[in-house]
Amino acid sequence: MYQLYGDEFQDNQSSDKKDMSRLLKLARTFNCFHLSDLQNKEYYPFVVNRVQVGLIRSDILKFLLQYPDVFQFQSNHVLLNPALKNYVDRSKSVDAVLRDLRSQKVLSTLKGWRDENFEVRATYSTENLLKMDRSATCLFGICNYGVDINGYTNDPKKGLCIWLQKRSRTKQRWPGKWDNMVGGGLSCGYSILETAFKEAEEEASIPNELMLKLKSCGSVSFFFENEQGLFPNTEFVFDLELPPDFIPKNKDGEVEEFELLSAQDALDRTFSSEFKTTSCPVLIDFLIRHGFIRPDTEPHYPEIVELLHVSLQSVYGKIINSPVSEENGSTGDT
Amino acid sequence: MYQLYGDEFQDNQSSDKKDMSRLLKLARTFNCFHLSDLQNKEYYPFVVNRVQVGLIRSDILKFLLQYPDVFQFQSNHVLLNPALKNYVDRSKSVDAVLRDLRSQKVLSTLKGWRDENFEVRATYSTENLLKMDRSATCLFGICNYGVDINGYTNDPKKGLCIWLQKRSRTKQRWPGKWDNMVGGGLSCGYSILETAFKEAEEEASIPNELMLKLKSCGSVSFFFENEQGLFPNTEFVFDLELPPDFIPKNKDGEVEEFELLSAQDALDRTFSSEFKTTSCPVLIDFLIRHGFIRPDTEPHYPEIVELLHVSLQSVYGKIINSPVSEENGSTGDT
Structure with a gap:
């Protein structure tokens, strides 16, 4: 599913890589998530207020779905509960989940809790939808x-x-x-x-x-x-x-x-x-x-x-209507 | 199918564009071909020696298919005839087609014939497969x-x-x-x-x-x-x-x-x-x-x-086996 630094870096024996420059190999290492993998079934769009703001891997999803008041899984999308209608409510609810998961010690990245928040938005120029401890943004694939x-x-x-x-x-x-x-x-x-x-x-x-x-x-x-x-x-x-x-x-x-x-x-x-x-x-x-x-x-x-x-700026930001309208009526946040 | 400079540039009335900066609009204008359009049925991969080197629009394809000894259409791919096995043969055959089309005055870009050749290859670092007058490369969507x-x-x-x-x-x-x-x-x-x-x-x-x-x-x-x-x-x-x-x-x-x-x-x-x-x-x-x-x-x-x-470097260069192996046996150029 993913290549770690050391693995990818030392894998230069295959014939199609033999003339790849060291720099190209390195550039592919820090881009080891391929945008084409977005179609991969192991990743699910993370949707806040009907906009895709991230991507969640299946190994991480299972922990989030323990909190159905906050995270919902619909039509292969992970939705932040549309009932959480504003920046403050969303930030508080997600923070509570993350602190609970941290106390369970099930996700190693949360060991590095920073007490420093990053804004969550679809693209750089769009509105802030919630904030989240920076140690957790990689769980949601947030930019x-x-x-x-x-x-x-x-x-x-x-x-x-x-x-x-x-x-x-x-x-x-x-x-x-x-x-x-x-x-x-x-x-x-x-x-x-x-x-x-x-x-x-x-x-x-x-x-x-x-x-x-x-x-x-x-x-x-x-x-x-x-x-x-x-x-x-x-x-x-x-x-x-x-x-x-x-x-x-x-x-x-x-x-x-x-x-x-x-x-x-x-x-x-x-x-x-x-x-x-x-x-x-x-x-x-x-x-x-x-x-x-x-x-x-x-x-x-x-x-x-x-x-x-x-x-990256074109990856997210898509308006996601279908999972909400099909199964949940409306977000109530139009 | 495509947006001309003037059209796109003056189209700032739709609501989702109202806060788009002038620079972003311009950047989208010089990128008016969207890579997502590659899936569009109006464009066909151009394959030379089993590698995709370009993209051909349907309005241009019809002229090329008048020359079945040079261009073949198989499984929605345009193939340079695999019987043309080397750089010189490929370059000569394509040049003859282009000069004939130029004499017919059916493609405006060929009016600007340059007597100056560009190399055709899949990506910048791969081998030259043929050369072509620079006025014609846009017909084949060649980099x-x-x-x-x-x-x-x-x-x-x-x-x-x-x-x-x-x-x-x-x-x-x-x-x-x-x-x-x-x-x-x-x-x-x-x-x-x-x-x-x-x-x-x-x-x-x-x-x-x-x-x-x-x-x-x-x-x-x-x-x-x-x-x-x-x-x-x-x-x-x-x-x-x-x-x-x-x-x-x-x-x-x-x-x-x-x-x-x-x-x-x-x-x-x-x-x-x-x-x-x-x-x-x-x-x-x-x-x-x-x-x-x-x-x-x-x-x-x-x-x-x-x-x-x-x-762009990741768009082309794909090895195309299926259209050849399904319908034509082998390119004979392995």
């Missing part, structure tokens, strides 16, 4: 949004150099793995720029005067899956050229160390199991935008660029 | 590849400024429309970099010493359709910062004039009917990468970025 800052210098000798952080070993997800200099999820109540400034301060002590050079450079989107759940992910990408004498310092205890690497060393590190798989897209996009990964040397260049920008 | 150079300056007063070209009024396609400073299709025998240098010289007289600053910055991909045919397109994107006193000069007669615009003026121009629709992705990508279009001011930012990088 996560985050911010990443590529801190770099142009060294007279080494050329383009990139700051990377090593995540603290106490982090719930990807402990001790290498990661981009600064990154964080978009929590409830914080805008993209507020998140960028907050994380730059907390993770790397970047003073505001240096942040004046922060440059918005695009976004990457990819769909990762592991044993914990589904991770459709969009990262808003920023570049920040840093003075050669600036050294990031962590404040919040979430970073073990920072290291400044040449572009080649940073690229090589993405291929190691020591790099957080879901942070590779931001670094690869950076190396492409800065001309380090080029189409004259990477034969799969266009496919890799496409795999850095998969169409 | 085109091109190169674009964003020429820009950083003006002390105006900030980021971009050179645009106005296409000659004598051009077959998009005559007199505004376009990126330098661009050209990847013709047979030219690499990406060779094409960039050739076009920079011919279109804008950019000296080699300035081209030393040419920077590879990614690629855009989109799927456009108009009355002439299908245009799945991938452009390799380069940025070139130019000195403030450099003025591009055309040599090959294909450019009417150049103009240096502020980022805002350039963006505004993409919304006008005076801009070549299929050149908008490169300019919008440039304005995103340079921080002019930002997620804090453009609510549909992630969707727009995704629409600049649609998954």
Whole structure:
């Protein structure tokens, strides 16, 4: 059903993969959930207020259906009970279910409860329907949004150099793995720029005067899956050229160390199991935008660029009328 | 079946489009062929050597089926006759058909015969199967590849400024429309970099010493359709910062004039009917990468970025066994 990082990464013996570049393999690893799998019977649309906002795997569904006042299964769709008519009611009910499941210790991702909420909506530009602890969004296949800052210098000798952080070993997800200099999820109540400034301060002590050079450079989107759940992910990408004498310092205890690497060393590190798989897209996009990964040397260049920008925004948002109207009359929320 | 530029662009009256940003509308215009339409019965896979390399619309198919020695219709697939076993034979046979159709004056796109060939292959990294005059590739829905150079300056007063070209009024396609400073299709025998240098010289007289600053910055991909045919397109994107006193000069007669615009003026121009629709992705990508279009001011930012990088490389390349094995035994080309 899904490929774990290590399995997929080491499976290069089959003949149709023999000429696949390392970068293409990596791009397929962080997109190991294939959008074509949406037709797979093991996944069910998650519908809130008649709009698809996520995707639920059958191994997770069985736990949710223990709470029929909150989750309903109709015509192969999982509905948040339409009687929960507003943001507050929906958020409270789902939170109660998740806290109960957490106490049962049946879903490993809930061990990493964060006390930090993410907004749930169909696509980035549509209304917030409820909020949910960020540890739980992968159970519902809900799109996560985050911010990443590529801190770099142009060294007279080494050329383009990139700051990377090593995540603290106490982090719930990807402990001790290498990661981009600064990154964080978009929590409830914080805008993209507020998140960028907050994380730059907390993770790397970047003073505001240096942040004046922060440059918005695009976004990457990819769909990762592991044993914990589904991770459709969009990262808003920023570049920040840093003075050669600036050294990031962590404040919040979430970073073990920072290291400044040449572009080649940073690229090589993405291929190691020591790099957080879901942070590779931001670094690869950076190396492409800065001309380090080029189409004259990477034969799969266009496919890799496409795999850095998969169409997540078109996956969800569909109006789901049939399961409700067929079996439940109306949501009462028109 | 398809939306022309003007129709789609002016259709903003329906309620679900009322809050769609101008940029999102434009991104949907240059992606007016929706990949979901692949299931549409009006389109048939074009198969060469058992691999899908294109897509043929029913209004075009009827002309091709006048040549049963070259094109065969089996199980809703259009096959290049498997008896044509190599690159040279395939190229010659298709060329003869196209020249005959051109003489009949039944397909308007062939009026623009270029005497310039594009390679036909399933995906960018797979083998060349035949070559075809570039005026004809839209009849077969074959992926085109091109190169674009964003020429820009950083003006002390105006900030980021971009050179645009106005296409000659004598051009077959998009005559007199505004376009990126330098661009050209990847013709047979030219690499990406060779094409960039050739076009920079011919279109804008950019000296080699300035081209030393040419920077590879990614690629855009989109799927456009108009009355002439299908245009799945991938452009390799380069940025070139130019000195403030450099003025591009055309040599090959294909450019009417150049103009240096502020980022805002350039963006505004993409919304006008005076801009070549299929050149908008490169300019919008440039304005995103340079921080002019930002997620804090453009609510549909992630969707727009995704629409600049649609998954063309995964559309084609499928091994098609069934139509051949069911009805024709074998291609004889294994």
